[in-house]
Amino acid sequence: MTALTAPRATAEERSRARRSRRYRRDLRWSPYALVAPFFLFFSAFGLFPLLYTGWASLHRVELTDPTHMEWAGLHNYSRLWEDDFFWNALRNTFTIGVISTVPQLLMALGLAHLLNYRLRGSMFFRVALLTPYATSVAAGTLVFVLLFGRDYGMVNWALGLAGLDAIDWQNGTWTSQLAVSTIVIWRWTGYNTLIYLAAMQAVPSDLYESAALDGASRWQQFRHVTIPSLRPTILFTVVVSTIGATQLFGEPLLFNGAAGATGGADHQYQTLGLYLYEQGWVNLHLGRASAIAWAMFLILLLIAAAHWLIGRRLRKSG
Amino acid sequence: MTATVPSRPTADTAAASAPPPAPPVARGRGRAGRPLHGGPLTYAVLILFTAGSLFPLVWTAVAASRTNTRLAGTPPPFWFGGNLAGNLTIAWRDANMGTALLNTTVVAGTVAAGTVLFSTIAGFAFAKLRFRFKNALLLLTIGTMMVPPQLSVVPLYMTIAELKWTDQLQAVILPTLVSAFGVFFMRQYLLQALPSELVEAARMDGASSLRIIWHVVFPAARPAMAVLGMLTFVQAWNDFFWPVIALTQSGNPTVQVALTGLGRGYIPDQSVIMAGALLGTLPLLIAFVLFGKQIVGGIMQGAVKG
Numbered sequence: 001m002t003a004l005t006a007p008r009a010t011a012e013e014r015s016r017a018r019r020s021r022r023y024r025r026d027l028r029w030s031p032y033a034l035v036a037p038f039f040l041f042f043s044a045f046g047l048f049p050l051l052y053t054g055w056a057s058l059h060r061v062e063l064t065d066p067t068h069m070e071w072a073g074l075h076n077y078s079r080l081w082e083d084d085f086f087w088n089a090l091r092n093t094f095t096i097g098v099i100s101t102v103p104q105l106l107m108a109l110g111l112a113h114l115l116n117y118r119l120r121g122s123m124f125f126r127v128a129l130l131t132p133y134a135t136s137v138a139a140g141t142l143v144f145v146l147l148f149g150r151d152y153g154m155v156n157w158a159l160g161l162a163g164l165d166a167i168d169w170q171n172g173t174w175t176s177q178l179a180v181s182t183i184v185i186w187r188w189t190g191y192n193t194l195i196y197l198a199a200m201q202a203v204p205s206d207l208y209e210s211a212a213l214d215g216a217s218r219w220q221q222f223r224h225v226t227i228p229s230l231r232p233t234i235l236f237t238v239v240v241s242t243i244g245a246t247q248l249f250g251e252p253l254l255f256n257g258a259a260g261a262t263g264g265a266d267h268q269y270q271t272l273g274l275y276l277y278e279q280g281w282v283n284l285h286l287g288r289a290s291a292i293a294w295a296m297f298l299i300l301l302l303i304a305a306a307h308w309l310i311g312r313r314l315r316k317s318g
Numbered sequence: 319m320t321a322t323v324p325s326r327p328t329a330d331t332a333a334a335s336a337p338p339p340a341p342p343v344a345r346g347r348g349r350a351g352r353p354l355h356g357g358p359l360t361y362a363v364l365i366l367f368t369a370g371s372l373f374p375l376v377w378t379a380v381a382a383s384r385t386n387t388r389l390a391g392t393p394p395p396f397w398f399g400g401n402l403a404g405n406l407t408i409a410w411r412d413a414n415m416g417t418a419l420l421n422t423t424v425v426a427g428t429v430a431a432g433t434v435l436f437s438t439i440a441g442f443a444f445a446k447l448r449f450r451f452k453n454a455l456l457l458l459t460i461g462t463m464m465v466p467p468q469l470s471v472v473p474l475y476m477t478i479a480e481l482k483w484t485d486q487l488q489a490v491i492l493p494t495l496v497s498a499f500g501v502f503f504m505r506q507y508l509l510q511a512l513p514s515e516l517v518e519a520a521r522m523d524g525a526s527s528l529r530i531i532w533h534v535v536f537p538a539a540r541p542a543m544a545v546l547g548m549l550t551f552v553q554a555w556n557d558f559f560w561p562v563i564a565l566t567q568s569g570n571p572t573v574q575v576a577l578t579g580l581g582r583g584y585i586p587d588q589s590v591i592m593a594g595a596l597l598g599t600l601p602l603l604i605a606f607v608l609f610g611k612q613i614v615g616g617i618m619q620g621a622v623k624g
Contacts, residue, residue: 037619049470127610138577258583
């Protein structure tokens, strides 16, 4: 090529050719260079561990010697299938998930509706409602442990004022699950409120105007204009909250105080995340912990499929 | 900013140019929301919920200012006592809270900076550049966005045990240094906020990719970078599951690890535990007082775009 066009290229021409070569190379390869750091870390700390957990779940691996892996086939899974504590944890994760997610999202929807009115100090309300989101699981749970204390907790004191008996929140199944759910609800209601509020503000105002012209009351407007417009957002928050509920860990761990990772004396609020931790880092069975992790993953996939089917049906009917 | 003159479209740029940005969504309450004023009942309910949100935090400070004996009494204390400084000192000294605060600042700062940088450049590539496997890679990123951390914890633990990284900060920094959500968030933002013509014009002027990123992409992405940085910082500050496994209370804890140690009986004094909780939360609360408006705006913006 060069021999044909420019047998005696000047220095300037050569440097221009070099520049344009560099330019083309830059144009061609820079996209890969830009996504490379992300995918490098992502593969090393996200993708590879995800797959390797599946591999480890087919082995006997102990925490005391994590590099020594002994093939076990599906033994960890069949063990899990017969394990009462696993089913117990699954049940608890489900019930705590329901009692924490449903009231949380309903309250968030109502609060967002109120915040959507023209208000004095609306920014104060928004920031104040969001502050629990800035509080960590650990700090939040430690306070609620005191508030729900059996002998000196403020909740029982208030019940006493109302003439009711004190409740041993930690030791009952329902009471402990209610208390753990309260922490979740407290931390996440404000966050979901803002998500709903943003979606409500994006609803075109002429929809409300024409509804008002048709004589729709405020409640009818909320029911027939706001809720249908928010359907995708509601589905999104349900999915995110479900995923959060599936991995619930810190609240039940710390609600137990010094008693370890059992989730109460009778495992009454032990969640799947906590059970995984107990198997892996208290009982030292990393292989079994991996099997629990993959079981959680499969459950999430099932939930995602269910959400997708429900969402599709809603879209069709709506 | 460089090169704002629109370039003549060549065949290549015409094919690459993105569809016109979507019409801006009206968000102002006056225009899009209801013009109705809230009534007294609206205020009453909002004040009630606000009080419920703030009460546990305020009471953390109340309990931290009391003594362990006073907390074991009826009725529970409602107002501040005189023991705050003493409890804070004990928590700082005996519960390793000083180290923990320093460590958490380093971890959250590094993770936020890394996430913002890597998400912005990758998000830019996904939003505005053309390359092979782009859609497949983007799909992979989005698809794994919701995979819970529990799924990777066993191999991660094996890795840090092998590398002898237990109790070292890189064990909690490196696994969270990038975020699929961040990449997706920046891509969505740059699709709209960065005109393709601007990138093309800079290219025509012979700007290298590095120059384009520095002089065109970063200025356009700045608002979203700030939002992503704040959200990532909060998240990294409060990260719980993996740090509790990788670090120990007495060794080199983050705030959450130190608080976990406190909650599990490391120091059996409730007022000191509350002082520790207060210390660990205070930096974020101060940030909320200062930047609350921006954080609220960021979450709401993310909600509409996501």
